[in-house]
Amino acid sequence: MNFERNIIVTGGAGFIGSHVVRRLVRNYPAYRIINVDLLTYAGNLENLKDIENEPNYLFERADICDHEKMSRLISRYNVSGIIHLAAESHVDRSIRDPFTFACTNVMGTLSLLQSARNIWEQSPDGYHGKLFYHISTDEVYGALPFDSSLFTESTPYSPHSPYSASKASSDHFVRAFHDTYGLPAIITNCSNNYGPYQFPEKLIPLFINNIRQGKPLPVYGEGLNVRDWLYVEDHARAIDLIFHKGTPGDTYNIGGFNEKRNIDLVHSLIAVTDRLLGRPQGASLPLITHVTDRKGHDLRYAIDASKLQRELGWTPSLQFEEGLERTVRWYLDNEEWMERVTSGAYENYYREMYADR
Template sequence: MPHILVTGGAGFIGGNFVLRWLSDPTADGVVNVDKLTYAGHRATLAGAHLDPRHRLLQLDICDFAALQELFGEYRPRAVVHFAAESHVDRSIQGPAAFIQTNLVGTFTLLDVARAYWHSLDSESRAAFRFLHVSTDEVFGSLGPGAPRFSETTPYRPNSPYSASKAGADHLVRAYHHTYGLPVITANCSNGYGPYQFPEKLIPKIITNALAGKPLPLYGDGLNVRDWLFVGDLCSALCEILANGRAGESYNVGGGNERSNLQIAHALCDLLDELRPKDKGSYREQIRFVEDRPGHDRRYAVDAGKIRRDLGWEPKVSFDSGLRSTVQWFLDNPAWVQAAVHGEESAGTSAEQHAS
């Protein structure tokens, strides 16, 4: 059976991608490797566990020998690389893990993929793709009214997280221009939706609100992000993998610029409707806290290239996507509790890949 290799496929975007991929009964198999740290959850993949096309392996992408064995055994026709440390606050508190996973891990994966790609016959080499999933944060911060990020915007990362992703992007580009490896990079705006770990803004607001806890917003709450529903994000990645040009990068965004305060208000209003409190509004729980160091003011993505070249556009409006996200978290308290308490982080049921 032909396979694709997905890294970080038990995380938020990776898990949603795997579930979407396997929803097509004609799709290739998925070899899903994940280190199963705090943000990787087997429960996210419950819908894939009984699918014979899916295999989850607990593996660190910094493990060169294990990756070599994996490529040799499964002979993937493509790599979709999600695996990354991704939380800015954590990168400020402990940057070393971000350099190790995001930079060293991407280098290790690239180098194994390069050797494997060279071993393929000419037809398989021409068809092979390495899709690197990155972030709009590599471009830095925009001022009010400044043009949105394009694929030619200079890199100006401002946090250890975004710097580590920028370094990974540069390595991916270098492996194409130096070795000819057929890579593609997707720089994506803020995703949201089901299975997002509760340290991120939208699920944190939802879970804190329901628990009666404060809803913390940094600074004045007016930092702006461009939001994209995870289902649309995954559809864009499928399109890029199928039809994107090797060596290119594509910005993926929803065109939904909202301040953090606007997001908090919208979530509180939805919760007031769907799970009302005995008294008052969830808005009363909003608290402004000291801003984090180097907090980027605004991100906004110009997705014109992927629209023109590949015909992709988001289908889910922000209002409907946010409503369905709130409803999902209301309907799945067991998953939320497992994520919050780290009950799924040990990865005991994932297969250990011996090198």
């Protein structure tokens, strides 16, 4: 079958990547979407069960750091677009093991940039119709005070955690490849995502699961840190739009216009989860346990996404209350998914299946 375009999505078995893959596979039957993922602990092909047999979907198990293999894949499939999400993504893990973050996020991105550049430069039409789209985070900008200031696209980078330092570094390499070699590249920096299929080391799925099981809800410090939250499908919609309409060489901030203090988010989660489980209001409040604050915990992140709104007409489609309700309902309805993730069953199944790839 001949496809109009072949697009690699790296990290497509992860949380955000699986939503991006699903959206592109469904909305663009003329494209072949090649999900390239190493299947680390965070990669779970069960996130894509509903589209895995679609004729325009393909999975390739590969490490983005494997330069030869990534070059082969870009060549073999005549890839004209790369949407790069593969990364180590959990701040707490980066504090314990910064090296892995530098390897995957920095060296992996650099290696992938080099593969794309080499192959595209040598292709008959050069960079024409090609795009390297790098997905990054608002955490690269550092921390904001508790006032009305927002991160804009021109806020200077000031990362504090090993995770954000590694993402900032990868952003710089992407920009450098654009400025030095003319590689058509776009970077987007997005705030915290929430929604279905998120690995339950992250606050929202972890807490929903703990509330369900009556386990403690560990809140860092007083829970006063502020984050902006965006429903993951709204992020996937922004990525789709920017991939097609964004200007190469540009950066866009993506956010939910939805700041929450951690403690308020936890209260909302308890209210919705208790209600959906038919428990009395506030029944799970005693599960809140304040624990020692995260090292270097940034006070506040908040995104100004007005450039994206102004230039490409994107705004979040879902109100936070509705997004949270949908999310809690999804995790409660998909207990088996949660069970297989927390027990590790998903890893063994797919790792064995793709062991020789």
